Amino acid sequence: QKEVEQNSGPLSVPEGAIASLNCTYSDRGSQSFFWYRQYSGKSPELIMFIYSNGDKEDGRFTAQLNKASQYVSLLIRDSQPSDSATYLCAVYKNNRLAFGKGNQVVVIP
């Protein structure tokens, strides 16, 4: 089982809709959870992180963490064409981050 899994394929959403991304992790001892956005050809940029069960909101982004089920999700409200990117999930444990492969989001005007 991979440390961090992001299984869904490219996600196409109409402009203004909600994009929903999911990530599961294998190690119950993981302590903090991150979402990064990566535009094509660019480096990842940190969107937000969460470490307590529940929701955390930052602008149009909401991260949701469920440690019992070992998943973390990212909701993007009012999706904009500028949100078109690959979103990487990362999980912290033992001085390092483990990254998923990412999910591509395409916002259709």
Next chain:
Amino acid sequence: DGGITQSPKYLFRKEGQNVTLSCEQNLNHDAMYWYRQDPGQGLRLIYYSQIVNDFQKGDIAEGYSVSREKKESFPLTVTSAQKNPTAFYLCASSIGTGPPNEQYFGPGTRLTVT
């Protein structure tokens, strides 16, 4: 402006040559990291350093070497022993290695070896 710089942006080398990638940060962060990203893949950790003069291997350290002589600098050498060196190399830093461990990335160096 505080940030992380990597140079050069693009690097081309012949097979069999060692090459050193630069990473500098002025964020006063203690921890620095090197990752490799291949097309369609997530980031894989090569090496990381928690403090000056100390570093640890990540998941794919074979064929790579690093040094940490200054807090601001963490250069990565890709040696000729690395079998598939062509990739996008990313340097990151964080305040420390403890949780939550927010890591911030430099712009990356795209290395092509032929």
